[in-house]
Amino acid sequence: NAGVTQTPKFRILKxxxxxxxxxxxxxxxxxMYWYRQDPGMGLKLIxxxxxxxxxxxxxxxxxxxVSRSTxxxxxxxxxxxxxSQTSVYFCASSYSPLLAGSTxxxxxxxxxxxxxx
Amino acid sequence: xxxxxQLGSHVSVSEGALVLLRCNYSSSVPPYxxxxxxxxxxxxxxxxxxxxxxxxxxxxxxxxxxxKKSETSFHLTKPSAHxxxxxxxxxxxxxxxxxxSYGKLTFGQGTILTVHP
Numbered sequence: 001n002a003g004v005t006q007t008p009k010f011r012i013l014k015x016x017x018x019x020x021x022x023x024x025x026x027x028x029x030x031x032m033y034w035y036r037q038d039p040g041m042g043l044k045l046i047x048x049x050x051x052x053x054x055x056x057x058x059x060x061x062x063x064x065x066v067s068r069s070t071x072x073x074x075x076x077x078x079x080x081x082x083x084s085q086t087s088v089y090f091c092a093s094s095y096s097p098l099l100a101g102s103t104x105x106x107x108x109x110x111x112x113x114x115x116x117x
Numbered sequence: 118x119x120x121x122x123q124l125g126s127h128v129s130v131s132e133g134a135l136v137l138l139r140c141n142y143s144s145s146v147p148p149y150x151x152x153x154x155x156x157x158x159x160x161x162x163x164x165x166x167x168x169x170x171x172x173x174x175x176x177x178x179x180x181x182x183x184x185k186k187s188e189t190s191f192h193l194t195k196p197s198a199h200x201x202x203x204x205x206x207x208x209x210x211x212x213x214x215x216x217x218s219y220g221k222l223t224f225g226q227g228t229i230l231t232v233h234p
Contacts, residue, residue: 031212031220040126042224044162057191058221090160094220105151106222108160 002026004109006091013081019110021076023091031095032074033058033106034066036087043090046112049074081116088113119144119210121224122222130232136180136195138210138228143189150191151209151222161207166190167193203232 007022023031024110030051035043045058063085065077076094078085092106124139142148145212149209150166153232165176172184178201191208 011170033221035224040226042121042226044224045221048221086124092161092222105166106220108153108162110160 002084004091004093006089006109006112008017008112009110010113013078014117015081015083016080017081018077018079019114020079021078021089021091021114023074023076023109024072025091025093025107026072027093027107028071029093029095029107030071031093032068033092033094034064034074034076035090035092036060036085037090038087039112046076046089078114082117086114086116119148119223120181121208121210121223121225122229123206123208125228126226127229127231130198130230131230132200132234134159134221135199136193136198136230138193138206138208138230140182140191140225141189142208142210144181144195148212149230150182150184151211152176152180152193153207153209154190155205155207155227157204159192164206182188198230198232200232200234203230205229206221 004025020103033048034046037043044060046064049055049082091109091110094106120143122141125163131188134209151166152164154164155161167174167184175181180195207227209222211222
């Protein structure tokens with residue numbers, strides 16, 4: 001099992017550019033999440049998904065979009081990058097109803113460090 | 118609504134000393150509680166979790182935490198600090214997956230633990 005993988009690891013964008021952060025999990029988890037981490041602020045939930053075709057906003061969704069066409073993949077899209085989106089982005093997954101004893105434990109990817117200049 | 122407060126953004130201890138990282142939570146329903154650790158430039162790794170079984174929870178690397186409902190606390194301790202424990206630690210709260218919260222985590226601001234010789 002690779003767990004949760006994220007690409008790219010690092011990226012520098014210019015203001016107004018767009019990009020997609022990729023996230024894939026191979027644990028057959030139903031739930032997937034995107035967080036951003038800013039110094040001294042902990043992690044804030046951007047979007048989450050409870051299954052293929054179902055997504056919803058988290059605490060800080062403005063400026064982002066997501067889609068979930070498969071169980072495995074949950075990409076995060078930035079359409080018009082702004083300096084305020086400079087952050088470290090983490091994808092996580094959890095909860096397989098088919099797995100006996102499954103609880104809320106979220107498994108995190110290694111993160112994508114994004115800088116918008 | 119859920120919230121988490123970690124008391125102290127930085128904690129410094131000597132190698133071999135007791136580690137105590139404080140976490141207080143607020144939740145309208147019985148919570149699940151988690152401690153995650155983040156080493157530099159890495160993702161988050163689960164240390165331990167409380168899911169309404171034993172109130173004293175043992176985790177990896179010699180850490181443990183005690184759920185105290187009357188104090189709404191979930192403090193993390195380790196009897197003897199090791200240099201390798203230097204990292205950032207996050208406390209988090211969630212409601213049960215399968216309910217309307219879909220296992221979403223609310224994180225504290227994080228506590229950076231420094232261990233000096």
